Amino acid sequence: MDIMKRIYMDHSATTRVDSLVVDAMLPYFSEMFGNSSSLHSFGMEAAEALSMARKQVAEAIGALPEEIIFTSGGTESDNLAIRGVIPHNSGKKHIITSVVEHPAVLNTCAYLESLGHEVSYIQVDGDGVVDLGKLEASIRENTVLISVMHANNEVGTIQPIKEIGQIAKKNNIYFHTDAVQSVGKIPVNVDDLGVDMLSISSHKIHGPKGVGVLYVRKGTTIEPIVFGGNHENGMRSGTENIPGIVGIGKAMILAKERLDADSKHMQQMRDSLISRIFESVTDVRLNGHPAQRLPNNVNLSFKYAEGESMLMLLDMKGIAVSTGSACSSKSLKASHVLSSLNIEDDYIHGSLRISLGRENTMEDIDYVVESLKETVLKLREMSAISS
């Protein structure tokens, strides 16, 4: 047990900080610890690091440095984007989003609804793709923002962001995308995507936790949600987390440099994992879009095997994955994403999300396929409903 093999395949939850990122960050804890607002040399070191990281992030997504706001993470970025476009002391505003968004978006929208604003939640098809017709039809005179994620964190479906961007532009509506899951897996360029705002999280791309980015296109007027000493051009007050910001800068550069190789590697592992499971296990379905999906996402549902039980048995074999099953959640309901996909009752409780990372190998896939097979068979033998 002590020297058990451990395979991490939960990269949509979080990732290991790359050693190059750690190396880049370390001096900013102990040697160059200054406050970037200070005028002395300590402050200048911090200010230079901040400006360097801003350039790195901007370059990685095709933006200008002044369009980058550093935040505490993806959740804050989503909050700032959505709450930032609701100006004070004005009438009822309308926001359009999708039913499969991350809770950072959905709960921010629900909060704005409680304040009297209006939100339309657009349905998705069986593969998890947002219905563009319904999205366009939901536009109102007071619509100020469309927020649709680039790629889904549970089932990996990639949304038609370019098309949504064109709809938003045509109707003079701001467009925000949560790109937390897509950076480092597929190309993310703010002009290609046609977005006004874009959220990034550092810890999903082998950077440290506690830091993120909101890209805000020049000319997009939003208001801050955190007030104080007017850091980040007044858009996000609070002394900058310099080590974290240096970390996300480095992580973004690495994600960009390694994008082609990483995504090819992950896709090979993904496709092999999916096809081998389908060959060796009956009564299984792939959740999410078969082709328009992140190269690192495998989301499967098994009949007669419950998600949390599979997760725990795999964990005993040293494999870390996640599930959208009801029993693994505090609400005791199947995940809102799986529930929106029209998955049959027999399958919805048996979901497993395997999210690959650049560090995984084909050898890992061999072990996971074997272990998953054993796990599903064991649970089916025990199951009261197996055929």
Add this chain to the structure above:
Amino acid sequence: MYSKKVIEEFSNPKNVGSIEDADGVGEIGSTIDGDIINISIKVKDNVIEDVKFKTFGCVVAISTSSMVTNLAKGKTIDEALALDNEDVINALEGLPEGKDRCSGFALDALKLAIEDYRQKNK
């Protein structure tokens, strides 16, 4: 986090299966709920001589099924009917907060099996 006892029962559940010529069978749950528990019993001289379960469900559903069958085995019908959810949770050394939804299902299935036995032996 689950207790060691829960993990032990879950990974090595006792009494898995179904009794061919059972004296009573109880089943509870549906695929919509995500838990189905089937318990069958063999009764001799008012004592539960054998008991087996088949369960589709989460860690709690499986570990409570195993524990309920452990506790019921060798008990008289009246002793088995007197078992309550607390006995099961205590025997499992506790369940995490919010995980008690499924914890009563296995006991319910056992009591349905006893009910079934009584109906047949009126």
